[in-house]
Amino acid sequence: xxxxxxxENAVYYECGFSCDNVxxxxxxxEAFFITDGRYTTEAKENIKNAEVxxxxxxxxxxxxxILRKNRVKKLLYxxxxxxxxxxxxxxxxxxxxxxxxRNFSQKKRIIKTDKEIxxxxxxxxxxxxxxxxxxxxxxxxxxxxxxxxxxxxxxxxLTMQGELSVSFDPIVAINENAAxxxxxxxxxxxxxxxxxxxxxxxxxxxxxxxRTRMTEINDNPHFGIKQNYKDKKRQKIYDTVLKAKDEALxxxxxxxxAKDIDKAAREVIDKAxxxxxxxxxxxxGVGLDIHELPVISKRDETILKENMVFTIEPxxxxxGEFGVRIEDMVTIxxxxxxxx
Numbered sequence: 001x002x003x004x005x006x007x008e009n010a011v012y013y014e015c016g017f018s019c020d021n022v023x024x025x026x027x028x029x030e031a032f033f034i035t036d037g038r039y040t041t042e043a044k045e046n047i048k049n050a051e052v053x054x055x056x057x058x059x060x061x062x063x064x065x066i067l068r069k070n071r072v073k074k075l076l077y078x079x080x081x082x083x084x085x086x087x088x089x090x091x092x093x094x095x096x097x098x099x100x101x102r103n104f105s106q107k108k109r110i111i112k113t114d115k116e117i118x119x120x121x122x123x124x125x126x127x128x129x130x131x132x133x134x135x136x137x138x139x140x141x142x143x144x145x146x147x148x149x150x151x152x153x154x155x156x157x158l159t160m161q162g163e164l165s166v167s168f169d170p171i172v173a174i175n176e177n178a179a180x181x182x183x184x185x186x187x188x189x190x191x192x193x194x195x196x197x198x199x200x201x202x203x204x205x206x207x208x209x210x211r212t213r214m215t216e217i218n219d220n221p222h223f224g225i226k227q228n229y230k231d232k233k234r235q236k237i238y239d240t241v242l243k244a245k246d247e248a249l250x251x252x253x254x255x256x257x258a259k260d261i262d263k264a265a266r267e268v269i270d271k272a273x274x275x276x277x278x279x280x281x282x283x284x285g286v287g288l289d290i291h292e293l294p295v296i297s298k299r300d301e302t303i304l305k306e307n308m309v310f311t312i313e314p315x316x317x318x319x320g321e322f323g324v325r326i327e328d329m330v331t332i333x334x335x336x337x338x339x340x
Contacts, residue, residue: 002027003076003104004063004090009288010078010105012206017046023059024050027070034062060089072096078104103293110285110293112307117331117340119207120286120309123167124329124340125200128211130158131223135196138221142190147172151185158202162327167201167208167290178214179323181280186243192217195234195322208290210311212327214238225326234324237274237316240323244268244314248282248296252312252330252337258300265314266298274316283311286329308332309340 005011005024012018015031019039025032031050033043036059043052053078055062065161067075079100082090091098101107112120134157145319150172158166174190177183178197190196194217213223216234225242229235250263262282263321269278294302298311313327329340 001076002072002074003176005078005105006081006086007105009206011082013105013109013288014335015047015050017043021045021059023063024302025063025066027066027072030070032063032066033067034059044313058089060086063090063210063336064094067094067096074099076101076104086234089248091240106285106289106293109287110302110303110308112287112331114307116190116207116287117307117309117333119205120209120331121331121340123202123204123207123209123210126164126204127158127167127200127211129215130160130200130202131198131211133157134200134249135215136159138190138196138215138217142221143192143217146187146189147174147177147185148187150190154198154200158200164202164204167203167210170200171197171212173197173323175322176320178325179317179319179321181317181325190217195229196221197323197325197326198223199325206288208288210327210329211292212285212313212325214324214326234322235321236272237318238276238323238326240269240272241314241326245312245326245328248312248314249337249339251332252304252332254304254306254332254335256304258294258296258302258304258310259298261296261304262298262300263313265312269316277318278314279317280315283313283327283330285310304332306332306335 003026008018010020011024023034032053033050034053034055040054074097076099154170173183173286174188196215199212215221216229244265247268248261251264253259265282281297285292285294309331312330315325317323330337331340
């Protein structure tokens with residue numbers, strides 16, 4: 001199969017190296033890594049299974065020349081990779097049929113290798129340690145800091161001052177801001193008795209982790225899965241979300257559809273009377289990208305298979321009050337779901 005890639009992680013998956021200005025061509029048994037002179041040396045040092053081609057001015061023009069030289073008649077591409085202008089520059093005046101397939105690289109990557117599973121497990125462990133360190137910071141220095149400062153400290157703590165990188169900008173949300181699933185850091189100040197949502201992850205050798213936990217700011221705030229709150233409503237919501245996550249994990253097995261996991265989580269929340277406050281899908285795949293396939297939603301017909309990796313992250317969001325989300329990464333191993 002002949003194909004062309006532009007997405008950094010998709011290129012990395014094919015040849016073990018990538019950069020922010022690259023076109024990767026796979027033509028039968030040959031592969032071409034097209035980049036500019038800034039990356040040529042590193043590319044040649046790291047790539048084993050592709051020819052590195054330096055393009056001085058125009059990567060699309062260089063790719064077009066290679067396609068012409070090899071008389072390529074059909075080429076698979078992902079339309080999500082390309083701007084209209086770049087695709088026109090690539091495809092114009094070529095006697096080649098460009099077949100589009102959305103997310104075709106992610107479809108190739110949906111089943112992880114054992115090596116990838118180990119890299120993801122390492123990323124999860126590193127992320128968990130970051131959560132522990134951030135919990136200690138909240139206990140010792142968090143009270144009186146606003147969300148913007150907590151957001152900055154979370155990145156510093158998660159990355160171990162630059163040794164790692166974050167999978168995405170962490171979410172540090174206090175009380176009513178936690179009712180916004182992807183809230184932005186605000187000027188709200190953390191006080192004793194507040195509820196705090198923390199959603200974060202780190203990368204290990206480019207592979208991502210993703211985790212969400214809650215804590216109440218008391219004498220010993222922590223991100224353990226068991227939480228005890230004085231407020232009965234908070235406790236009810238938290239226990240409902242935790243039960244939804246647990247029930248979803250129970251049904252996660254090889255051979256079922258992704259939507260069945262979503263259904264299991266949603267039924268728990270619906271039964272508790274909070275169905276309309278669960279406003280997103282139950283999860284998503286994780287790998288080189290923080291959001292991959294499968295999508296754990298009510299419409300996803302993907303049949304789960306061994307070594308797929310995805311999140312389970314139900315939530316309840318009460319506008320103007322607070323929100324609760326609990327998230328773990330899960331893989332299908334030996335036919336059933338287990339937490340990574």
